[in-house]
Amino acid sequence: MDAAALADLALDIAREAGDLARRRREEGVAIAATKSALADIVTEADREVELLIRARLDEARPDDGFLGEESGAERGVSGITWVVDPIDGTVNYAYGMPHYAVSIAAVEGEPDPVTWSALAGVVHNPATGEMFSAVRGGGSFLGSRRLAVSEVGEAGGLVATGFGYDPATHAGDLARVATVMPLLRDLRRAGAASLDLAYVASGRLDGYFERGLHPWDHAAGALLVEEAGGVVTGAPGGRPGRAMTVAAGATLHARLVEAIGL
Numbered sequence: 001m002d003a004a005a006l007a008d009l010a011l012d013i014a015r016e017a018g019d020l021a022r023r024r025r026e027e028g029v030a031i032a033a034t035k036s037a038l039a040d041i042v043t044e045a046d047r048e049v050e051l052l053i054r055a056r057l058d059e060a061r062p063d064d065g066f067l068g069e070e071s072g073a074e075r076g077v078s079g080i081t082w083v084v085d086p087i088d089g090t091v092n093y094a095y096g097m098p099h100y101a102v103s104i105a106a107v108e109g110e111p112d113p114v115t116w117s118a119l120a121g122v123v124h125n126p127a128t129g130e131m132f133s134a135v136r137g138g139g140s141f142l143g144s145r146r147l148a149v150s151e152v153g154e155a156g157g158l159v160a161t162g163f164g165y166d167p168a169t170h171a172g173d174l175a176r177v178a179t180v181m182p183l184l185r186d187l188r189r190a191g192a193a194s195l196d197l198a199y200v201a202s203g204r205l206d207g208y209f210e211r212g213l214h215p216w217d218h219a220a221g222a223l224l225v226e227e228a229g230g231v232v233t234g235a236p237g238g239r240p241g242r243a244m245t246v247a248a249g250a251t252l253h254a255r256l257v258e259a260i261g262l
């Protein structure tokens with residue numbers, strides 16, 4: 001199966017999963033558990049949506065591996081692993097804010113943060129109906145419209161960030177914000193990493209940086225940015241990951257990396 005076919009499968013599954021998430025949201029959402037921190041929550045809908053995605057992938061591609069935020073990892077034998085966040089932006093979702101996403105990526109090999117490379121990725125916001133997708137080497141799209149990152153020059157830029165769940169890292173996160181903010185037009189903390197990356201790909205944001213992301217937060221979104229002509233790196237300079245993720249067009253990316261001190 002080629003990368004475009006993997007993307008088509010991800011699109012179909014994301015649409016069905018998004019419909020389920022939206023229906024559950026309309027019925028009313030309760031927080032099922034608080035995990036590592038007050039902001040690290042899971043709802044029954046997160047679990048149900050992940051089960052649906054996993055079942056659809058099992059039917060269509062039984063030999064592939066799986067890595068999901070709620071149900072963990074399972075090795076496959078095909079060389080493809082699906083990396084899934086059923087509801088990215090769970091806090092927004094639980095509070096009724098229409099800024100959350102189903103994120104599905106097909107990654108070549110095991111999802112090893114150093115070497116992995118997504119072949120196809122989809123980020124779908126069920127509340128707005130927006131469907132972002134990318135195929136390695138085939139471009140990045142919102143629906144059928146091809147996307148390109150913005151190119152910010154020496155000044156300004158609307159940049160998003162986020163705060164990982166570990167309270168021990170928050171002082172460092174805020175110090176980083178204080179350092180970077182004077183360089184920017186403004187800063188956002190919208191609450192869904194996959195959509196932050198999709199917005200960089202589409203030029204709605206000029207850049208994004210965050211410490212503490214997991215593979216399911218950035219697997220699809222990073223491909224969206226790269227296929228829209230942007231640069232996504234981690235620390236120092238490697239693939240995005242827990243230590244840091246920085247995404248932007250080339251000029252702003254270099255300025256952010258320098259300002260953050262990577």
Ligand code: IPD
Pocket residue numbers: 040041069085087088089090091161162163164165190191192193194210212213214217
């Ligand atoms: C979280 C969101 C948030 C980011 C956190 C993520 P979740 O994902 O993407 O914006 O700041 O680092 O973990 O828990 O809502 O799936």
